[in-house]
Amino acid sequence: MSLPKLEELSQSVWQGPSLSTGAIPTKEWMDTPVTFKPGGYAYPAKKEKLEYLDSQPGLNFPFARIWSPEEDDWLLPDNWKDIILKGLAERLDKFRSLKIFMDCCVRCGACADKCHFFLGTGDPRNMPVMRAELLRSVYRGEFTLAGKILGRLAGGRKMTVGVLKEWFMYAYQCTECRRCSIFCPYGIDTAEITIILRELLYSVGIGINWVIEPVSNSTKTGNHMGLQPLPFRDNIAFLAEDVENLTGVKLDVSFNRKGAEILFVTPSADAFAEPGIYTCMGYLLLFNALGLDYTWSTYASEGGNFGLFTNNEAMKALNGKMYAEAERLGVKYILGGECGHMWRVVHQYMDTMNGKTPANMEVPVSPITGTVFNNAASTKVVHITEFTADLIKHNKLNFDTSRNSHVRATWHDSCNPARAMGIIEEPRYVLDHVVDKWWEMPENTIREQTFCCGSGTGLNTDEIMELRMRSGLPRANAVKHVVDQHAVNTLACICAIDRATLTSLVDYWTPGVTVCGLTELVANALVQKGENRVDMPEGLRTMV
Amino acid sequence: MSQQQFDLAEGFRKHQEEILARWVEYTLSTYESSDFFKKEKNQFANPIGGNVRIALGELLPLLIKGAGRSAYEPPLERIISIRAVQQFTPAQAVSPLNAIKHITREILAADPESKHLNGELYDFDFAVDIALLAAFDIYMQFRERIYSVRIREIKSGSIVLTDSKCPSKLLKPEGEIPMVQAGI
Ligand code: SF4
Ligand code: SF4
Numbered sequence: 001m002s003l004p005k006l007e008e009l010s011q012s013v014w015q016g017p018s019l020s021t022g023a024i025p026t027k028e029w030m031d032t033p034v035t036f037k038p039g040g041y042a043y044p045a046k047k048e049k050l051e052y053l054d055s056q057p058g059l060n061f062p063f064a065r066i067w068s069p070e071e072d073d074w075l076l077p078d079n080w081k082d083i084i085l086k087g088l089a090e091r092l093d094k095f096r097s098l099k100i101f102m103d104c105c106v107r108c109g110a111c112a113d114k115c116h117f118f119l120g121t122g123d124p125r126n127m128p129v130m131r132a133e134l135l136r137s138v139y140r141g142e143f144t145l146a147g148k149i150l151g152r153l154a155g156g157r158k159m160t161v162g163v164l165k166e167w168f169m170y171a172y173q174c175t176e177c178r179r180c181s182i183f184c185p186y187g188i189d190t191a192e193i194t195i196i197l198r199e200l201l202y203s204v205g206i207g208i209n210w211v212i213e214p215v216s217n218s219t220k221t222g223n224h225m226g227l228q229p230l231p232f233r234d235n236i237a238f239l240a241e242d243v244e245n246l247t248g249v250k251l252d253v254s255f256n257r258k259g260a261e262i263l264f265v266t267p268s269a270d271a272f273a274e275p276g277i278y279t280c281m282g283y284l285l286l287f288n289a290l291g292l293d294y295t296w297s298t299y300a301s302e303g304g305n306f307g308l309f310t311n312n313e314a315m316k317a318l319n320g321k322m323y324a325e326a327e328r329l330g331v332k333y334i335l336g337g338e339c340g341h342m343w344r345v346v347h348q349y350m351d352t353m354n355g356k357t358p359a360n361m362e363v364p365v366s367p368i369t370g371t372v373f374n375n376a377a378s379t380k381v382v383h384i385t386e387f388t389a390d391l392i393k394h395n396k397l398n399f400d401t402s403r404n405s406h407v408r409a410t411w412h413d414s415c416n417p418a419r420a421m422g423i424i425e426e427p428r429y430v431l432d433h434v435v436d437k438w439w440e441m442p443e444n445t446i447r448e449q450t451f452c453c454g455s456g457t458g459l460n461t462d463e464i465m466e467l468r469m470r471s472g473l474p475r476a477n478a479v480k481h482v483v484d485q486h487a488v489n490t491l492a493c494i495c496a497i498d499r500a501t502l503t504s505l506v507d508y509w510t511p512g513v514t515v516c517g518l519t520e521l522v523a524n525a526l527v528q529k530g531e532n533r534v535d536m537p538e539g540l541r542t543m544v
Numbered sequence: 545m546s547q548q549q550f551d552l553a554e555g556f557r558k559h560q561e562e563i564l565a566r567w568v569e570y571t572l573s574t575y576e577s578s579d580f581f582k583k584e585k586n587q588f589a590n591p592i593g594g595n596v597r598i599a600l601g602e603l604l605p606l607l608i609k610g611a612g613r614s615a616y617e618p619p620l621e622r623i624i625s626i627r628a629v630q631q632f633t634p635a636q637a638v639s640p641l642n643a644i645k646h647i648t649r650e651i652l653a654a655d656p657e658s659k660h661l662n663g664e665l666y667d668f669d670f671a672v673d674i675a676l677l678a679a680f681d682i683y684m685q686f687r688e689r690i691y692s693v694r695i696r697e698i699k700s701g702s703i704v705l706t707d708s709k710c711p712s713k714l715l716k717p718e719g720e721i722p723m724v725q726a727g728i
Pocket of ligand 1: 110
């Protein structure tokens with residue numbers, strides 16, 4: 001009896017339609033329609049959330065409706081194509097970068113293998129150059145002479161419902177992490193192409209709920225979780241009580257206090273969700289040890305800005321609210337917590353988008369060391385990590401690293417603070433002082449070349465867990481290496497989304513690894529006057 | 545059997561590298577766009593290619609030896625943990641393992657010195673069968689792990705990035721608390 005040949009085996013196993021990832025390709029990518037199956041897409045934005053946002057001044061979220069990606073008919077408005085093409089024309093005119101990105105790619109392929117979505121799926125449309133091509137082909141086909149005449153020969157195509165569906169699939173398989181951009185000889189930033197794709201999709205009512213609901217909540221109550229002032233205050237007060245029980249130090253925490261020198265803004269996940277709450281306890285302890293004149297706001301109660309994942313108007317509005325509160329309270333500057341995209345917006349877009357800060361704000365100066373943060377002269381917001389690194393540099397903090405002896409850490413550079421903002425050395429400097437020893441992941445996976453958690457830009461929702469595990473594979477693979485080599489048990493980072501999403505990522509790929517924030521480790525090791533600590537074998541996570 | 549002919553161990557020694565290369569190549573061909581996965585040798589730049597290469601490289605000598613299920617498990621976990629979260633059916637996820645039987649036969653048959661060995665692969669086939677069955681169990685373990693990761697995420701409160709399941713809603717009376725009422 002002869003065994004089936006290799007080809008027969010392949011055929012019998014690989015029969016059926018080509019899946020968007022994983023299968024052996026049979027056609028040109030332009031001819032392969034995308035199919036949406038459960039687990040392959042994030043749930044659409046809820047109608048009432050879009051309606052609420054659309055009703056807000058300055059925001060535009062039209063065509064709210066109930067629809068499903070799995071249905072053939074997405075219930076698009078009749079003139080959807082005009083809206084998209086007009087929207088693209090407007091943006092080509094308004095954003096010079098977009099026009100350049102559309103024209104100047106030479107298809108050298110340097111970016112192709114740099115995206116974690118491609119590396120985790122093998123899907124050619126997840127190569128950054130191809131992701132951009134999804135938009136560029138329409139730009140060519142509808143806007144350039146060569147494309148209009150030659151069509152496919154010039155890489156152009158017409159805007160169709162099939163193309164729109166493809167945009168929805170692949171604009172939500174990009175975390176706007178910008179890793180590809182650092183390898184592009186022309187600096188083409190595919191993240192910005194994804195941003196435009198998502199904006200255009202929202203203009204015809206297509207979006208995902210995991211993004212829209214936080215934007216809606218932030219607009220309404222000031223934070224992603226929809227926490228109103230009292231519960232927000234109570235959560236922080238509850239964490240302060242935990243810190244007092246552990247350390248014996250009485251904390252002085254204020255909310256909405258006018259005349260405070262500093263307004264502290266951090267992701268609301270820090271106030272509410274594990275493991276961010278331990279980082280939040282760290283902030284409380286650190287600020288108390290310094291005697292900082294700071295206040296929390298129960299209105300600007302969110303550092304995160306999911307507006308970045310919808311359209312520039314929403315991003316601008318959410319960024320503006322922090323400054324409105326800074327003005328109302330009359331603070332000199334904002335100290336920002338361990339957040340990711342808050343920093344992307346502040347660092348990359350705010351200056352041109354929101355313009356000048358309120359008149360009461362000043363160039364930030366550390367009240368403890370006198371350091372002037374000239375790098376924050378225009379935005380008036382200092383990153384907690386540069387603030388802490390400066391304190392350490394000036395010997396203002398005492399540490400007992402043995403208090404972190406349960407920690408064998410490695411460092412994850414979160415895309416936004418690291419690649420978009422350049423906060424690369426500061427966290428390493430802080431880590432050096434608060435733990436005895438820590439281990440770097442392989443060099444092509446850290447610093448500017450860091451791999452995304454795989455779940456940024458609002459993709460941190462549980463219905464696409466497999467997709468998140470695929471896109472997080474390059475990160476997890478590097479974590480696994482230091483776990484195997486050095487028995488690392490802690491993955492530290494400075495991003496609230498990362499703290500949540502990496503927790504799931506390591507639970508799958510390297511169970512037993514804990515994810516924590518940097519300020520948690522700082523506070524664990526902090527020695528301060530008048531303390532009376534209980535035995536804290538797990539630092540701030542110790543249960544009392 | 546003539547004097548010049550190899551025994552099975554020699555046949556494998558001579559062809560192991562080629563068998564492995566073909567096996568890696570075949571496994572990576574199951575990805576839509578696999579050129580890079582096959583080419584790039586740095587396992588951190590290329591996690592799928594790297595892990596497949598490492599796992600199959602460890603597994604092949606173990607199968608030749610007939611080392612047994614517990615020995616096959618670590619390399620199988622390395623490869624199946626990845627394929628369990630990709631868009632493969634269960635059969636697609638494990639089928640490249642089975643391919644080693646055919647690859648081995650084709651390569652041994654192509655060499656006159658080792659051609660006759662195809663009749664002696666019963667033990668090797670048996671080892672592959674054991675590995676394949678183990679791979680199904682491992683596939684299921686990782687599928688179950690992903691479900692439990694999802695449940696843990698929902699339970700942990702990480703999910704409260706939107707208000708739909710926010711426990712603070714339970715603290716709230718009917719209607720909204722006016723901001724002034726917060727007294728802060
Ligand atoms: S690296 Fe830049 S120029 Fe080269 S293909 Fe990618 S986007 Fe185009
Ligand atoms: S920005 Fe990041 S996720 Fe998007 S295409 Fe580039 S590498 Fe991929």
